[in-house]
Amino acid sequence: MTRVGRVERTTKETSVVVEINLDGTGKVDVATGVGFFDHMLDQLGRHGLFDLTAKTDGDLHIDSHHTIEDTSLALGAAFRQALGDKRGIVRFANASVPLDESLAQVTVDLSGRPYLVHSEPENMAPMIGPDYDTTMTRHILESFVAQAQIALHVHVPYGRNAHHIVECQFKALARALRYASEIDPRQTGIPSTKGAL
Numbered sequence: 001m002t003r004v005g006r007v008e009r010t011t012k013e014t015s016v017v018v019e020i021n022l023d024g025t026g027k028v029d030v031a032t033g034v035g036f037f038d039h040m041l042d043q044l045g046r047h048g049l050f051d052l053t054a055k056t057d058g059d060l061h062i063d064s065h066h067t068i069e070d071t072s073l074a075l076g077a078a079f080r081q082a083l084g085d086k087r088g089i090v091r092f093a094n095a096s097v098p099l100d101e102s103l104a105q106v107t108v109d110l111s112g113r114p115y116l117v118h119s120e121p122e123n124m125a126p127m128i129g130p131d132y133d134t135t136m137t138r139h140i141l142e143s144f145v146a147q148a149q150i151a152l153h154v155h156v157p158y159g160r161n162a163h164h165i166v167e168c169q170f171k172a173l174a175r176a177l178r179y180a181s182e183i184d185p186r187q188t189g190i191p192s193t194k195g196a197l
Contacts, residue, residue: 003181005081007074013066014058018074022082022181024051032056032071034064036132036163040140040170041071047174064131065139072140076147083181086110091191093179099168102159106172108180109151112197116145120156120165128162137166141173 003022010016028045030038032054045052054075058067083089094107118141124134145152154173159165190197 003082005078007078009074014070016056016074018078019053020078021051027051030054036129043170044174048178072143076144079148086197088183093176095172095175097172099164102164104168104172105155106176107153108176115151117153125162
């Protein structure tokens with residue numbers, strides 16, 4: 001069984017191609033023009049052991065918002081596509097990842113119902129590098145969840161450095177998605193009493 005999703009999304013603001021293989025080895029090839037966002041996508045692929053390609057040409061002369069948003073929407077749609085009918089998956093998973101002084105706790109349900117709960121320390125630095133607005137982290141997750149149709153809870157109880165606070169979220173998300181999407185050898189059907197996810 002090949003669990004690969006590929007999404008192409010073109011608007012007046014961006015042109016995006018995303019491909020993800022859930023059963024990969026962590027091979028990543030990303031280029032969005034937003035350096036820190038590329039770094040986060042690299043974390044997602046490598047720590048999730050997903051083979052991930054993301055190529056975005058966006059209106060960066062305005063700012064990075066549309067580029068980040070549309071890439072995240074395409075990534076969520078590709079992830080949902082790759083899951084197929086979700087037969088045999090684990091479905092639920094959680095992961096906690098520290099990064100120096102910061103800690104991220106992520107819990108996921110590949111439920112078919114989009115819902116996000118997100119909390120991180122207040123008064124973070126407003127920018128990471130020249131083009132990553134730290135308020136975009138929640139929006140990335142919102143966009144991904146809306147298209148992936150999953151329930152996602154992300155909590156960062158403490159942290160000081162904005163780079164660390166955001167990066168540990170992506171690492172924990174990668175691990176939680178990896179564990180939840182793995183095939184459970186004891187699960188022959190769809191892991192729901194409803195018979196569908």
